[in-house]
Amino acid sequence: MTNLESFLKERAPADISALLLTIAGTSFLVRRALPFTTKLTRGVNPSGETQAEIDVYANEIFASSLIATGVVGEVASEEMAEPRKGRGKIHVAMDPLDGSSNISTNNPLGSIFGFYSSALPASGEHLVASAYVTYGPLLTLTYTTGGGVHTFVAVEGREGNPFILMEENATIPEKPEVFGLGGQRKDWIEPVERFVSSLESRGMKLRYGGTFVGDFNQVLHYGGIFGYPALKNKPRGKLRTLYEAAPMALIAKQAGGYASDGSRDVLSILPDALAATTPLYLGSSGLVREVEALISGH
Numbered sequence: 398m399t400n401l402e403s404f405l406k407e408r409a410p411a412d413i414s415a416l417l418l419t420i421a422g423t424s425f426l427v428r429r430a431l432p433f434t435t436k437l438t439r440g441v442n443p444s445g446e447t448q449a450e451i452d453v454y455a456n457e458i459f460a461s462s463l464i465a466t467g468v469v470g471e472v473a474s475e476e477m478a479e480p481r482k483g484r485g486k487i488h489v490a491m492d493p494l495d496g497s498s499n500i501s502t503n504n505p506l507g508s509i510f511g512f513y514s515s516a517l518p519a520s521g522e523h524l525v526a527s528a529y530v531t532y533g534p535l536l537t538l539t540y541t542t543g544g545g546v547h548t549f550v551a552v553e554g555r556e557g558n559p560f561i562l563m564e565e566n567a568t569i570p571e572k573p574e575v576f577g578l579g580g581q582r583k584d585w586i587e588p589v590e591r592f593v594s595s596l597e598s599r600g601m602k603l604r605y606g607g608t609f610v611g612d613f614n615q616v617l618h619y620g621g622i623f624g625y626p627a628l629k630n631k632p633r634g635k636l637r638t639l640y641e642a643a644p645m646a647l648i649a650k651q652a653g654g655y656a657s658d659g660s661r662d663v664l665s666i667l668p669d670a671l672a673a674t675t676p677l678y679l680g681s682s683g684l685v686r687e688v689e690a691l692i693s694g695h
């Protein structure tokens with residue numbers, strides 16, 4: 398059984414390996430804290446969302462452990478108004494706890510990370526690696542450093558590094574089976590409504606659980622499309638470009654898929670603020686290019 402440490406030794410630069418190993422180790426602590434941090438706090442994040450205890454806990458433990466590696470120049474977070482500074486060169490953008498509204502319903506949760514080579518905000522073209530943790534029936538770490546998409550699963554009680562290889566070089570099947578789009582049908586822009594009706598008429602299955610990483614895992618394994626579209630009352634969508642959309646877009650691309658905002662590659666977007674949002678459609682490249690053509694009219 399190949400563990401994360403030895404796998405990274407052969408395939409990733411030392412600084413990125415240090416960050417991925419730190420995230421893997423810290424995700425264990427977040428998972429253990431979940432049962433005790435289910436309540437909401439009085440705090441709100443820079444996007445005006447009420448913070449759950451776990452949002453605050455995960456933010457603090459990931460930010461401090463990443464800074465402690467010494468290779469991080471700054472950590473920007475969905476839960477912090479200003480980035481925390483470090484002595485290193487890598488600029489980290491994170492959604493420390495994705496899907497916190499799913500805690501009370503015991504549905505999958507996640508943590509998303511983007512590693513940028515330049516100061517934030519930056520476009521996805523400056524991403525050198527990205528990763529996400531899934532807290533589901535399994536605790537998994539999925540990442541890319543530009544050489545394919547790999548997933549490791551945590552095995553409790555294992556000597557040494559508990560994360561062992563579960564899937565190497567994952568690719569998004571081009572034959573799509575599932576779809577999941579956020580927002581309500583009545584608020585979708587017309588091309589999206591037309592697109593979803595055609596997916597339904599093709600017999601594709603609806604898979605939408607309200608946590609980006611959980612829904613993306615469906616697409617990664619079965620092929621299809623996940624998205625949070627432009628809405629009539631929210632033309633810039635809901636998902637944050639820097640913390641959520643761009644890091645996951647790199648993983649989709651490295652798995653043979655594509656990610657669009659409806660008119661262009663999400664990785665080309667330069668966010669105009671740390672918490673800037675974007676419409677997002679990602680998954681099997683044929684399907685994403687289809688909805689992109691419908692929305693942009695060409």
Ligand code: AFP
Pocket residue numbers: 446494495496497498499579580607608609610625635636
């Ligand atoms: P929370 O972290 O506030 O639960 O939001 C989760 C999320 O950012 C993303 O993970 C989901 O895909 C999307 O929002 C769910 O949004 P809706 O609740 O509007 O469907």
